[in-house]
Amino acid sequence: MRPEPINPTETHAFFEQVEIQPGHSFLWRVDDYPWERNVWNYHPEFEIHLIRHSSGLAYVGDHIGQFEAGHLYLVGSDLPHNWITPYIGDELLEARDIVLQFDPHVFLNAANGFPELKRVEEMFAKAARGLEFIGDTRDVGRRILESMDGSGSLADLSKMIELLSVLSRSEDVSVLSSEAFSVEDHIKGVKDHKVIEAALDYLQRNFLDSPSLKEVAEVVGMSESAFSRFFKSKTGNTFSEHMTSLRLWMAGKLLLETDDAITSICFEAGFNNIANFNRTFLRKTGMTPSKYRKASRQRNLSKQQERSLSTFARD
The missing domain is CATH 2.60.120.280 (Regulatory protein AraC)
Incomplete structure (x- = not known):
């Protein structure tokens, strides 16, 4: 559709x-x-x-x-x-x-x-x-x-x-932001702000369905080539880089909050194959998915213990 x-x-x-x-x-x-x-x-x-x-x-x-x-x-x-x-x-x-x-x-x-x-x-x-x-x-x-x-x-x-x-x-x-990012350009381009916000919102809600560049371009009323250039200029990331960030976020969430197998999480987060998932995850986080899961859970446990001790001390 x-x-x-x-x-x-x-x-x-x-x-x-x-x-x-x-x-x-x-x-x-x-x-x-x-x-x-x-x-x-x-x-x-x-x-x-x-x-x-x-x-x-x-x-x-x-x-x-x-x-x-x-x-x-x-x-x-x-x-x-x-x-x-x-x-x-x-x-x-x-x-x-x-x-x-x-x-x-x-x-x-x-x-x-x-x-x-x-x-x-x-x-x-x-x-x-x-x-x-x-x-x-x-x-x-x-x-x-x-x-x-x-x-x-x-x-x-x-x-x-x-x-x-x-x-x-x-x-x-x-x-965080790159030196090339221009605050002045973004403030002047109010209409551009609204277009990129619409695109980001659409991707945020639909990225697990793997929307194509063409599909999102149609959503904001632009040609595919024009939207590709526009997206890069306004976010500092290519369309594919942004999709990868969204998928990595979902993968990290699933690794922390579920006991699903890493292979299952790979596909749930929108990656096409496990080798690419492992390679991308390692490059972006500095850890393999399994090490990330272990480290994140240990960190959360430490924070829970710290909060429990703090509550106990107040009581």
Whole structure:
């Protein structure tokens, strides 16, 4: 059946209006997933984003990567971003995210009187391409964010400064988007934003059916060759690379959450043969599927034990 074309002008806007309340220097909130602002959006405010639970795909500029519970990000001004957990149907993932948004100039101006904040200025410059924090930094950052309440209190501000200090001193950080990605081009091309959002949304919902390049091109009303060039220019990835990222995410989810045989998972995730699956998985993750399953389960078990001990200590 020929897919019904999507009219990009009917999709939601990409600019998010961030409203920081008077008397507050930042906005802290807990978000369910999905909700109305879970779109590929941008805003002049910086955003610190914590995934509290679930897994999925992170889109930051032209970066597409997998996320899991505990992943922590810093996104700079006007850099398009979104975190998608696909295949949840009508399920609501309550309190999936903690989001902290702030005007970077508030803290940059404060650095004139507080030289201790100078290191933050260096981190803010790098955030233009998006940052992901890993290791101990991620764990400490999560604990600080979880302890905040968005009340606008001096105690919350103190925790915010502590968080910026932890992040800015960390070496456990990865830059996400490529140098070639142009924020200005993406902001100017509002219509292009809507077209690529429609394409990404269609792929997110249908990738297990292995949609072809031609099929998705028809969905957004473009020729196959034009859409191929357009997709590469807007995401930084070819169509086939994006499909591989989606399939790897599904494979990782199945490896962690099921006891299915790796051969079965290979085909469930959309790969055509086991040799290609093993080779691609190893190249992208640095581990074979079996080692990934073992390592992920051990890591999850350690986190559960840590949470249990923490609860026991409080009680």
